Amino acid sequence: MNFAATVYTLWLREILRFKRNWSRLIGSMALPLIFLVILGSGYGSVFRYRSDVSYMQFIGPGIIAMSLLFSSMLGGLTVMWDRQFGFLKEILVAPVSRVAIMAGKTVGTVTTSMIRGLVFLAAMLAAGLLHGSVPGVALALLFMFLISASFVSVGIAVATVMRDPHGFQLIMNFLIMPVFFLSGALFPVEQLPEWLMFLTHVNPLTYGVDGMRFALGVPSHFSPLWDLLLLVKFWVVSTLVGAFLFKRMPA
Amino acid sequence: MNEGARISATIGVKALTKRFGAISALDNLDLEIEREELFGLLGPNGAGKTTLISILSTIVPPTSGSAEVCGYDVRRQSHEVRKRIGIVFQDPSLDDELTGDENLDFHGRLYGLDAATRRSRMEEVLNLVDLQERRRDLVRTYSGGMRRRLEIARGLMHRPEALFLDEPTLGLDPQTRRKIWQYIRSLKESFGMTVILTTHYMDEADQLCSRIAIIDRGRIVALDTPEALKASLGGDLLELETGGHSPEFLNHLADMEEIAHLAETDGTVILTVGNGESFIPRCFEVAQRFSVQISSVSLRKPNLEDVFIQLTGREIREEGTAGPQERVRIFMQTRRR
Ligand SMILES: Nc1ncnc2c1ncn2[C@@H]1O[C@H](COP(=O)(O)OP(=O)(O)OP(=O)(O)O)[C@@H](O)[C@H]1O
Ligand SMILES: [Mg+2]
Numbered sequence: 001m002n003f004a005a006t007v008y009t010l011w012l013r014e015i016l017r018f019k020r021n022w023s024r025l026i027g028s029m030a031l032p033l034i035f036l037v038i039l040g041s042g043y044g045s046v047f048r049y050r051s052d053v054s055y056m057q058f059i060g061p062g063i064i065a066m067s068l069l070f071s072s073m074l075g076g077l078t079v080m081w082d083r084q085f086g087f088l089k090e091i092l093v094a095p096v097s098r099v100a101i102m103a104g105k106t107v108g109t110v111t112t113s114m115i116r117g118l119v120f121l122a123a124m125l126a127a128g129l130l131h132g133s134v135p136g137v138a139l140a141l142l143f144m145f146l147i148s149a150s151f152v153s154v155g156i157a158v159a160t161v162m163r164d165p166h167g168f169q170l171i172m173n174f175l176i177m178p179v180f181f182l183s184g185a186l187f188p189v190e191q192l193p194e195w196l197m198f199l200t201h202v203n204p205l206t207y208g209v210d211g212m213r214f215a216l217g218v219p220s221h222f223s224p225l226w227d228l229l230l231l232v233k234f235w236v237v238s239t240l241v242g243a244f245l246f247k248r249m250p251a
Numbered sequence: 252m253n254e255g256a257r258i259s260a261t262i263g264v265k266a267l268t269k270r271f272g273a274i275s276a277l278d279n280l281d282l283e284i285e286r287e288e289l290f291g292l293l294g295p296n297g298a299g300k301t302t303l304i305s306i307l308s309t310i311v312p313p314t315s316g317s318a319e320v321c322g323y324d325v326r327r328q329s330h331e332v333r334k335r336i337g338i339v340f341q342d343p344s345l346d347d348e349l350t351g352d353e354n355l356d357f358h359g360r361l362y363g364l365d366a367a368t369r370r371s372r373m374e375e376v377l378n379l380v381d382l383q384e385r386r387r388d389l390v391r392t393y394s395g396g397m398r399r400r401l402e403i404a405r406g407l408m409h410r411p412e413a414l415f416l417d418e419p420t421l422g423l424d425p426q427t428r429r430k431i432w433q434y435i436r437s438l439k440e441s442f443g444m445t446v447i448l449t450t451h452y453m454d455e456a457d458q459l460c461s462r463i464a465i466i467d468r469g470r471i472v473a474l475d476t477p478e479a480l481k482a483s484l485g486g487d488l489l490e491l492e493t494g495g496h497s498p499e500f501l502n503h504l505a506d507m508e509e510i511a512h513l514a515e516t517d518g519t520v521i522l523t524v525g526n527g528e529s530f531i532p533r534c535f536e537v538a539q540r541f542s543v544q545i546s547s548v549s550l551r552k553p554n555l556e557d558v559f560i561q562l563t564g565r566e567i568r569e570e571g572t573a574g575p576q577e578r579v580r581i582f583m584q585t586r587r588r
Contacts, residue, residue, distance in 0.1 A: 086344035094361040095333035
């Protein structure tokens with residue numbers, strides 16, 4: 001069976017499950033929304049980074065990145081649930097390549113994760129929080145895709161190593177949350193203590209958030225080309241590592 | 252699907268060993284299964300049946316030895332093997348957030364069936380397992396038996412050359428079981444499918460299988476047709492209900508020439524004898540000599556369960572039967588001639 005048909009089959013399954021799960025969809029969007037509204041309003045008055053940008057505007061791109069990060073990692077981790085419910089065996093015993101399976105899972109999860117990200121993006125643009133020219137929005141979409149695709153692969157890689165879905169809390173506490181908080185999504189990455197500076201600079205999400213800021217008219221720190229380059233690198237590496245681990249994973 | 256008749260066996264296993272740490276799940280196992288056979292694997296829990304099927308279906312790599320399915324090596328040519336096999340796993344393997352239809356459609360797509368074929372096969376297999384009315388419901392809302400039926404339907408959908416069924420009828424009602432047997436037989440006949448099934452239902456194995464292998468602790472302890480296996484016990488089964496346990500009586504019986512095998516469980520003595528009818532009077536004589544009361548006698552032809560118990564030395568552990576008090580005590584002695 002050819003590669004594209006397998007990818008499409010797995011994509012279709014993700015879409016079907018996504019359509020059916022409104023509660024999960026809304027649940028997954030609640031946390032970023034709470035961050036945006038409550039933190040955005042609460043810290044508004046003490047935020048004195050720049051006079052031309054409000055705190056809510058400043059964290060807007062970071063909130064989109066947060067939504068992408070969470071839903072992408074969760075998507076990758078559904079591999080663990082598929083194993084728990086035995087469905088992974090059904091997929092792995094079929095005469096299709098592992099790489100096609102991984103690609104289908106990735107494309108499906110990136111789609112559902114991007115839908116959530118797009119809802120946030122559209123809402124913020126409509127509310128006038130963010131300002132996007134057409135090329136600006138296109139660039140933002142590119143950054144969003146790279147963030148999502150990279151972290152789906154990270155999620156899949158984690159799922160091949162850590163086989164028990166009940167350990168998810170661990171991943172939440174020691175991977176997803178730190179990556180989010182150390183990405184500069186909520187604070188400027190300038191004038192930080194040395195150790196924090198270091199951690200934000202090695203965090204790939206930092207460059208995704210920064211690139212989206214640039215694309216959506218919020219002051220950014222690095223050059224957008226640099227952001228793009230680093231993020232593409234991270235995407236390639238995480239995809240290769242994810243595919244390698246997924247190929248070797250025992251059924 | 253089967254053009255170019257293959258002459259060789261569908262399944263060839265040589266010196267197959269699988270170890271999980273210290274446990275030997277399969278121990279130097281040899282096995283050949285011919286094309287279009289309906290082959291049964293019996294054995295107590297933990298005997299290695301599922302492990303064997305997992306290796307044959309390329310899910311688990313063997314520790315050593317070789318296995319070929321449909322002429323292809325399970326390790327080196329796993330993709331070719333996968334194209335030709337279907338499997339119904341022992342454990343659940345459905346996506347319960349999808350409907351029955353969607354589960355089947357997903358399967359059909361993974362096996363490269365085009366849209367028209369998918370539609371007609373889905374009709375066919377859903378009719379077989381009587382799930383037409385529930386096909387558009389989420390699997391989450393199905394009963395246990397309905398899920399099992401859907402899994403069987405799914406395994407048949409792409410009409411594999413070799414079909415593995417790991418306890419396919421577990422938890423199904425008698426009507427459905429019979430219907431599934433019938434369909435498995437007809438599939439074998441119409442499409443030349445080879446079927447390998449494991450089961451703990453002895454009647455199922457007896458009715459369905461052309462040959463049966465009994466596996467115990469990773470080794471094959473018997474392999475033959477159901478008839479030959481039953482005949483191998485060497486006679487009829489005579490069951491005596493005695494009041495209690497009398498070692499002298501049992502020892503005397505065990506020494507008698509006519510008795511091929513003897514087992515006692517809480518006062519019930521089961522003897523395997525060449526000619527049951529003429530042996531009954533002698534039995535009473537002996538009992539009288541040891542002052543043993545026989546309250547009832549029954550004589551019957553051996554069934555597969557008798558063979559199973561004799562060869563594996565313990566009863567199949569079915570859910571919730573053997574409580575600690577009614578633990579089966581077996582007094583067993585086999586005369587080797
Ligand atoms: N993944 C595994 N890790 C460790 N041990 C295993 C694994 N799979 C099977 N075993 C062991 O291998 C042996 C054979 O198991 P298997 O599942 O093949 O038995 P079975 O004949 O299918 O039993 P049942 O009738 O209960 O299904 C058992 O002792 C089991 O504990
Ligand atoms: Mg088993």
